[in-house]
């Protein structure tokens with residue numbers, strides 16, 4: 001396999017999952033008690049934590065490894081660097097005090113791993129959005145003291161969305177620190193999950209995108225990016241379907257504003273699509289598909305689309321080869337695999 005110098009770029013994978021045995025034990029306890037109030041959590045982690053299928057057991061081991069196995073997997077697939085983030089739903093399920101303590105200790109562990117392997121790993125901070133002021137403070141600590149590169153939020157927080165102004169200290173901190181907020185999927189919130197469940201559509205197959213795309217539209221329509229114009233966001237899975245919707249969202253949003261149709265919709269400074277073009281970046285996690293990648297590159301610009309694998313959930317060597325074969329110029333390919341990630345995450 002060619003090395004980065006022969007290839008002309010380092011492959012940086014920008015949505016790579018990890019977690020700790022402690023968090024996995026706490027998930028198991030919550031599942032056994034059944035007191036978490038989130039059917040999506042039970043569906044997703046009930047499967048990974050207990051299923052005896054080879055895929056579930058394998059994922060459960062891989063996601064908890066931050067050393068030998070992960071590095072060997074990266075070597076076997078030609079991944080030079082992983083941008084690590086605590087796997088969904090992170091600490092968002094826990095009571096605020098537990099969540100804050102776990103966010104801090106996992107950020108410490110992640111920073112320690114990055115210190116041991118600075119050319120192989122970088123990381124995003126975990127925070128507890130259910131304690132917004134503490135989350136903002138932990139983000140600042142993680143960036144300024146630990147060298148983490150931004151923050152991951154796994155969509156809804158116990159059924160709440162970050163368009164509620166009580167969460168906006170987190171956005172203020174990210175903007176002031178000039179680090180990105182990665183809105184990673186979660187299963188649909190308890191309010192909307194029911195029709196997904198009986199056909200097993202709640203997770204990565206589709207529910208993640210429905211949930212996360214909705215969350216991002218709520219942020220835009222609420223005016224988050226008028227309040228925080230320099231806020232940088234990252235979305236996985238090629239934008240959770242939103243790139244396909246730009247025209248219609250702009251058209252309909254204009255009509256809703258002109259009709260003064262809802263107290264929840266105020267005029268924005270710009271069309272919704274402009275925020276998606278200028279505040280957001282997109283990764284290809286799980287979407288190894290040339291027509292869709294080419295479309296998002298054309299729409300958003302080659303400087304806004306980055307490679308991601310979504311290890312260990314979509315750990316497929318052939319997908320890496322297919323990404324290498326994308327019809328891109330050398331400069332575009334360098335941006336896709338390396339340059340954009342280095343700029344957006346300041347690697």
Ligand code: 1DF
Nearest residue numbers: 017087088185203204286310313
């Ligand atoms: C899955 C996919 C699980 C993704 C994830 O975290 C995840 C999955 C629990 O396949 O069930 O992050 N993903 O981002 O597509």
Ligand code: MN
Nearest residue numbers: 015017285310
């Ligand atoms: Mn993911």
